[in-house]
Amino acid sequence: DQQVKQNSPSLSVQEGRISILNCDYTNSMFDYFLWYKKYPAEGPTFLISISSIKDKNEDGRFTVFLNKSAKHLSLHIVPSQPGDSAVYFCAATTRGSQGNLIFGKGTKLSVKP
Amino acid sequence: NAGVTQTPKFRILKIGQSMTLQCTQDMNHNYMYWYRQDPGMGLKLIYYSVGAGITDKGEVPNGYNVSRSTTEDFPLRLELAAPSQTSVYFCASSRTWGGSTGELFFGEGSRLTVL
Incomplete structure (x- = not known):
């Protein structure tokens, strides 16, 4: 059963x-x-992360939003550039218990000039 | 900096053959990992090591063995290769436990096909 889903x-x-x-x-x-x-x-390659005590983390053009009640997170890239074209994997873990990283299947992003 | 280096990059095996995927890192990281990525799937942890001489199973360890005799090297051994082991294998390392910071440094991957 998938624990992390990228639909x-x-x-x-x-x-x-x-x-x-x-x-x-x-x-x-x-x-x-x-x-x-x-x-x-x-x-x-690692891009950005967020702890469950926050609902937003920003790094340059990349922002991750976390909605714990909906068990949903999103990555916003603004503005998108052709060099951002890649597969993006979401991953999650339980830091407190030294859990392993659980990865989603990935989303292939294509940014067209 | 070389970072994490994996060899070979590509390999075709026949069913029942054995081989070793090599992984070495030059960042003096204590933690090392082997993941596999099947087509259209996320990465799954095979084995990991928290330091020289210490290894443990991950999510999908069956059919594999590892050893960690030095900080730098973490080879993955496939015994009696099966078609289900056709995958891309990634070695990774981290300064602290990957589940704590998430910042793993990955190698370029080794694409293995078992026919």
């Missing part, structure tokens, strides 16, 4: 517009959430 396999956005990638989770014990970005033929 959109792909997303296409115009350059300069906002990209919104969504992620849902089922395990209420998760207390730390992350986004990783992956280019073809490369390993994933």
Whole structure:
């Protein structure tokens, strides 16, 4: 049973517009959430994270929002750039119990010039 | 900086063969991990290590073995390869436990096909 779900396999956005990638989770014990970005033929790279005590974390063009009551988080990229085209993985963990990272299936973002 | 280096990048195995995927990191990280990614799926943890001489099973350990004799190296051994082990394998490392900070450093991956 998937504990971390990314229901959109792909997303296409115009350059300069906002990209919104969504992620849902089922395990209420998760207390730390992350986004990783992956280019073809490369390993994933850490992008941004958020603790469950916050509802927003921002880093430059990237903002992650957490809605604990809905068990939902989203990654906003503003403005989107062609170099953002990649697969984005949502991941979650239970930091308190030294849990492992649980990854979603990923969403492939295409930013068109 | 090399970071995390995996070899080989590609390999085709016949059913029943064995092989070792090599992983080395030059960041002096205590924690190392092996993940696999099946097509259209997320990464799943196979084995991890919290330091030299200490390893433990992850979510999908069956059919694999690991060892950690040095801080730098964390090889993954596949015994009696099966088609279900066709996947892309990622080695990763972190300074602190990955579930605490989430910031894992990944290698480029090793694509394994078992025919």
